[in-house]
Amino acid sequence: MVSTIKELEKAALEIRKNLLKLCSIQSIHIGGDLSVADVMTVLWQYQMKYDPSDIHAEERDRFVLSKGHASAVTSFNQAMIGCFDADDVIKEYATDGGRFSMHSCNLVNPYVEVSTGSLGHGFPIACGIAAGLKLKGNFQSRVYVVMGDGEQSEGSIWEAAMNAVHYKLGNLIAIVDLNGLEADGPISELTGLGDIAQKYRAFGWSVQECDGNNIAELKAQFDRLPAPTSETPTVLICHTVKGKGVSFMENQTKWHAGKLTQEQYESAVSELTREFQNKWGID
Numbered sequence: 368m369v370s371t372i373k374e375l376e377k378a379a380l381e382i383r384k385n386l387l388k389l390c391s392i393q394s395i396h397i398g399g400d401l402s403v404a405d406v407m408t409v410l411w412q413y414q415m416k417y418d419p420s421d422i423h424a425e426e427r428d429r430f431v432l433s434k435g436h437a438s439a440v441t442s443f444n445q446a447m448i449g450c451f452d453a454d455d456v457i458k459e460y461a462t463d464g465g466r467f468s469m470h471s472c473n474l475v476n477p478y479v480e481v482s483t484g485s486l487g488h489g490f491p492i493a494c495g496i497a498a499g500l501k502l503k504g505n506f507q508s509r510v511y512v513v514m515g516d517g518e519q520s521e522g523s524i525w526e527a528a529m530n531a532v533h534y535k536l537g538n539l540i541a542i543v544d545l546n547g548l549e550a551d552g553p554i555s556e557l558t559g560l561g562d563i564a565q566k567y568r569a570f571g572w573s574v575q576e577c578d579g580n581n582i583a584e585l586k587a588q589f590d591r592l593p594a595p596t597s598e599t600p601t602v603l604i605c606h607t608v609k610g611k612g613v614s615f616m617e618n619q620t621k622w623h624a625g626k627l628t629q630e631q632y633e634s635a636v637s638e639l640t641r642e643f644q645n646k647w648g649i650d
C-alpha cells in the first residue's frame with residue numbers, strides 16, 4: 368500500500384504517463400481517464416483491500432467501473448499493484464484476443480469484477496453485489512463504484528440510488544467523477560445535472576465532496592468513510608477537470624476520446640513531469 372502524498376502523486380504521474388503512451392499508439396477515452404486518475408490512484412494504491420494473488424478472497428473489496436470507458440486508467444492501476452505488467456496493457460490493448468480494450472471485460476480479464484461499458488448498468492450491479500455481501504453475512508468488505516457525471520442522466524442510476532437506501536447498503540461507496548463534460552459537450556447544456564449533492568441527499572445518501580484532483584483531499588475523504596457495517600450508503604462527489612494535467616486537453620470536449628501525435632505526446636509528458644518536479648523536486 369502506498370500512503371504518503373508524495374508517493375501517491377508519483378503513482379498518479381506514472382499512471383498518467385502510461386495513459387499518454389497508450390494514447391500515442393491508439394485512440395482511448397483519455398479525457399475521462401485523466402479526470403479520474405487521481406481518484407483511481409488513491410482508491411487502488413491506498414484504499415482498497417485487494418490482493419492480486421487472491422482475487423476471489425471473500426474478504427476483498429469489490430470494484431465496479433460504471434463509467435466503463437475508463438478501462439485504461441483502471442488497468443494501469445491494477446498493473447501497479449501487480450496484477451500484470453503495464454507493458455502488457457499497452458501491447459494487448461484493443462488487439463484480437465487481448466485482455467484489455469476500450470471497455471473492461473471479465474471474460475478475458477479476471478481482474479475485472481464486472482464487465483461494463485453500457486452506461487447506467489455498473490451502479491445497479493454494484494448495489495446488487497453490496498446487498499449480496501450483506502445477505503451472506505460479509506460485513507467487512509466494501510463495494511466501490513465509479514460513475515461519470517454524464518452517466519447520471521441514465522434513469523437506472525436513480526432507481527439504484529433509491530434501492531441502495533432502502534436496503535441500507537452502508538457497504539456501498541459510490542464515486543462520481545464530476546468533470547462537467549460528457550462525450551458531446553458540457554452537461555449543463557445537455558441534460559443539466561443541477562445540484563447533484565442535494566439530489567443524493569434527498570434520496571437518503573450520506574454525501575461527501577472534494578476536489579477529485581487533489582490527492583491529499585481524496586485520501587482524507589477515504590479515511591473518513593463510515594464502516595462497512597453502517598446502514599447508509601455514501602457518495603463521494605469528486606470535482607474534477609476532464610483531461611486533467613495536460614493543458615491542451617483540459618476541459619476540451621474533443622479530447623473525450625482521441626489519439627495523440629508524437630509531438631503532442633512529448634509535450635504532454637514533459638508538462639506533467641515538470642509539474643511534479645516543481646512541487647517535489649527531482650528524485
Ligand SMILES: Cc1ncc(C[n+]2csc(CCOP(=O)(O)OP(=O)(O)O)c2C)c(N)n1
Nearest residue numbers: 399436484485486515516517518548549550
Ligand atoms: C448507455 C450508453 N449510452 C451511450 C454511451 C456512449 N458514451 C460513452 S462515454 C459517454 C459520455 C459519458 O460521459 P461521462 O459519464 O460524464 O463520462 P466522462 O466524461 O467522465 O468520460 C457516452 C455517451 C454508452 N457507453 N452507454
